[in-house]
Amino acid sequence: MNNIIEFSFMYETFFDMLEFIPMTLFLAITSMLLACMIGLCGAIIRVRNIPILKELVTIYLLLGRAIPTMVLLYLVYFGVPIVLLIFTEKTGISTGFQYIPPLLFAVIGLTLHTGAYVTEIFRAAILSVDKWQMEAALSIGMTWRQGFKRIVIRQAAVFAIPLLANTFLNLIKSTSIVFTITVIELLGGAKIACAENYRYLETYLVVAIIYWLLCIVFEKIFRFVEHSLNFLRKGAAL
Amino acid sequence: MIEFKNIHKKFGSNEVLKGINCKIPTGSVTVILGPSGSGKTTLLRSVNFLEKADRGEIILDDLHIDVEKASKADIHNIRQRTAMVFQMYNLFKNKTALENITEGLTVVKEIQKKQAKEEALYFLEKVGLSHKAEAYPHQLSGGQQQRIGIARALALNPDVILFDEPTSALDPELVGEVLEVMKKVAQEVNSTLLVVTHEIGFAREVADNIIFMADGFIVEQGPPHELLNRPQENRTKQFLSRYISFIEYNI
Numbered sequence: 377m378n379n380i381i382e383f384s385f386m387y388e389t390f391f392d393m394l395e396f397i398p399m400t401l402f403l404a405i406t407s408m409l410l411a412c413m414i415g416l417c418g419a420i421i422r423v424r425n426i427p428i429l430k431e432l433v434t435i436y437l438l439l440g441r442a443i444p445t446m447v448l449l450y451l452v453y454f455g456v457p458i459v460l461l462i463f464t465e466k467t468g469i470s471t472g473f474q475y476i477p478p479l480l481f482a483v484i485g486l487t488l489h490t491g492a493y494v495t496e497i498f499r500a501a502i503l504s505v506d507k508w509q510m511e512a513a514l515s516i517g518m519t520w521r522q523g524f525k526r527i528v529i530r531q532a533a534v535f536a537i538p539l540l541a542n543t544f545l546n547l548i549k550s551t552s553i554v555f556t557i558t559v560i561e562l563l564g565g566a567k568i569a570c571a572e573n574y575r576y577l578e579t580y581l582v583v584a585i586i587y588w589l590l591c592i593v594f595e596k597i598f599r600f601v602e603h604s605l606n607f608l609r610k611g612a613a614l
Numbered sequence: 615m616i617e618f619k620n621i622h623k624k625f626g627s628n629e630v631l632k633g634i635n636c637k638i639p640t641g642s643v644t645v646i647l648g649p650s651g652s653g654k655t656t657l658l659r660s661v662n663f664l665e666k667a668d669r670g671e672i673i674l675d676d677l678h679i680d681v682e683k684a685s686k687a688d689i690h691n692i693r694q695r696t697a698m699v700f701q702m703y704n705l706f707k708n709k710t711a712l713e714n715i716t717e718g719l720t721v722v723k724e725i726q727k728k729q730a731k732e733e734a735l736y737f738l739e740k741v742g743l744s745h746k747a748e749a750y751p752h753q754l755s756g757g758q759q760q761r762i763g764i765a766r767a768l769a770l771n772p773d774v775i776l777f778d779e780p781t782s783a784l785d786p787e788l789v790g791e792v793l794e795v796m797k798k799v800a801q802e803v804n805s806t807l808l809v810v811t812h813e814i815g816f817a818r819e820v821a822d823n824i825i826f827m828a829d830g831f832i833v834e835q836g837p838p839h840e841l842l843n844r845p846q847e848n849r850t851k852q853f854l855s856r857y858i859s860f861i862e863y864n865i
Binding site: 506507509511512513514515516517518519522526527531532 | 698
């Protein structure tokens with residue numbers, strides 16, 4: 377215990393920590409996919425100016441982007457059971473909220489947080505596509521839905537991918553706060569390891585390295601996707 | 615036959631169409647002329663509801679649409695029976711030239727992919743661009759893009775093809791190739807062609823009928839030799855004087 381940093385301990389801890397990566401990735405990927413669904417719906421509602429729903433999306437964006445992730449997580453973790461409890465009391469229908477795993481709350485919290493950002497990304501991406509593209513689709517007899525799916529969204533993707541990558545990397549890091557609602561992921565695992573070994577710096581260094589590696593991998597993946605979509609852009613002024 | 619009955623359209627307080635009435639016979643080539651701001655493009659776009667007129671009726675053969683009460687099905691129906699060639703070409707940027715044409719065939723007409731491809735190649739050949747089948751729009755010149763725009767419209771075999779100033783965005787030296795294709799289309803295709811253009815020469819040569827619009831009204835209409843050589847209304851004369859001074863003297 378004389379060295380300031382015990383490398384052999386770091387080495388061991390590294391492998392111990394690997395078992396928590398799947399949980400971190402599960403949280404990040406699940407929340408991202410759900411957030412993309414929310415984002416797509418939200419963006420379409422805003423772009424198409426659908427009354428009432430549009431107001432709801434605006435309120436959601438306001439809250440989703442203004443409330444810190446951790447506060448949002450707590451609100452979901454403590455708030456949802458109470459809402460369900462009241463629901464049970466009023467209607468007599470049992471919701472079994474006591475048995476909902478914290479993991480579900482974590483996913484809901486992260487999804488709500490990320491969804492707000494993704495909504496704006498998709499909205500900007502859709503608006504970046506020439507409105508003439510949709511007119512052309514409609515003029516050859518496509519429905520709005522067909523035109524959106526086959527033409528607009530595919531061109532919007534070119535714009536959206538780098539921004540989605542940004543959000544996703546952020547999300548990977550945001551998953552580190554869910555240990556506060558008892559979900560054990562990478563940082564949660566590290567905290568336990570710290571408590572057992574009293575080797576704080578080494579453990580957190582290892583965690584930092586793992587997050588870094590994860591981010592590199594996903595950055596590469598996104599870059600590849602971006603590159604393969606780039607054929608559309610060749611010759612553009614950008 | 616396409617018929618407009620009392621079509622009105624306002625953009626804010628600006629009344630662009632002030633009651634348009636006219637009939638366009640099936641299979642004819644009709645050119646709409648007029649100064650900018652006269653409502654000709656708006657009229658054209660109201661046919662396929664890219665611009666929804668405020669009131670009036672649009673009749674395409676058996677399809678009667680009261681604009682105010684137009685249902686989604688009506689709009690979809692008339693869009694399936696018409697096609698449009700745009701001023702800015704509006705090719706799908708994420709599709710190759712060939713895919714731009716097959717897109718409507720496979721998605722809208724639900725034709726098998728293989729057959730759609732054959733048809734698309736046939737129409738690419740017609741506009742003289744078979745060798746560009748795999749090119750993306752950004753790899754093509756304006757004139758080439760517009761010819762593909764025309765092929766895309768033709769392939770759908772629509773009752774009506776709407777041309778919205780198809781040569782206005784082109785370099786002067788590319789205008790010729792597009793007009794050439796359009797002439798060929800006018801001669802070979804049975805669809806009704808409704809063309810908004812400033813190309814008086816094209817109108818003179820190809821049109822069966824010319825409609826002259828100004829300030830939201832149809833001022834005058836008739837066959838090209840009459841309307842262009844002996845315009846009856848002052849507004850028409852005034853508009854044509856700019857062109858006639860160039861063209862007439864050359865004859």
